[in-house]
Amino acid sequence: MTTAIKQVWVKFFIREGCIGSLSLMFASALFSCGNLPLSQLNLGFNVASIGEVQQKRQVDAEVYLRGKVENRAPFVGNAAYQLEDGTGSIWVLTKQDLPKLGDEVLLKGEVRYKSITLKELAGKDLGEVYVEEIEQLQRTPSSEKGK
Numbered sequence: 001m002t003t004a005i006k007q008v009w010v011k012f013f014i015r016e017g018c019i020g021s022l023s024l025m026f027a028s029a030l031f032s033c034g035n036l037p038l039s040q041l042n043l044g045f046n047v048a049s050i051g052e053v054q055q056k057r058q059v060d061a062e063v064y065l066r067g068k069v070e071n072r073a074p075f076v077g078n079a080a081y082q083l084e085d086g087t088g089s090i091w092v093l094t095k096q097d098l099p100k101l102g103d104e105v106l107l108k109g110e111v112r113y114k115s116i117t118l119k120e121l122a123g124k125d126l127g128e129v130y131v132e133e134i135e136q137l138q139r140t141p142s143s144e145k146g147k
Contacts, residue, residue, distance in 0.1 A: 045137070047106070051087030054129050059113050065090070065131060066106045069099045080130075083107075094133040102142030108135045 045064040053063055067085035079098045080091050083105060092109060099105050109131035116126045 045106070045108075049087040050083065050085045050090045053111055053131070054088055054090060057113055057129050058111055061111045062108065062134070063111055063131065064106065064108055064137075065092075066104070069101055069103045069105060072098050072101065074098060081105075083131075091128070091130040092133050093130060094136070096133065096136055099136075099139055100141065104140040104142075105136060106138040107131070107133050108137060109133045 047064045047066050050065060050067060053065065065083060065085070067083035067089075069081050070084045070089060071082035073080045073082075073091075078093060078095055080093050081098055082089050083092050092105075092107065093112075111129060112132050113129050114127050116128075117123050118126065
């Protein structure tokens with residue numbers, strides 16, 4: 001729930017010398033968000049849904065994604081993990097340490113598309129959208145979610 005304080009009230013609190021009360025209101029609003037699941041807090045980022053990223057296929061677009069790690073694939077020099085958010089799943093290519101299965105990750109990345117065509121299927125494109133991780137902004141280990 002978002003609470004907006006109208007400018008009139010702010011002026012009232014300042015005029016009446018109630019800066020302490022105003023500070024208390026802001027602090028209580030901030031701490032009341034503490035019981036929200038991490039997935040509902042965007043931390044100021046415009047977090048896209050994975051389904052939307054796959055549907056739009058805007059190659060080279062910078063996106064913020066949040067989801068749960070469902071699969072992992074280590075490679076030499078790189079690694080990949082599959083991120084799921086309820087709207088879909090997407091592979092994330094990373095040069096960082098792989099998150100563990102069940103971890104919740106907030107990341108900044110670039111949308112990529114790898115085209116795969118087979119002659120046997122009359123040149124049908126079986127390619128897939130994936131994300132190249134620029135930065136992992138937050139990682140919540142699955143063992144800490146219940147705490």
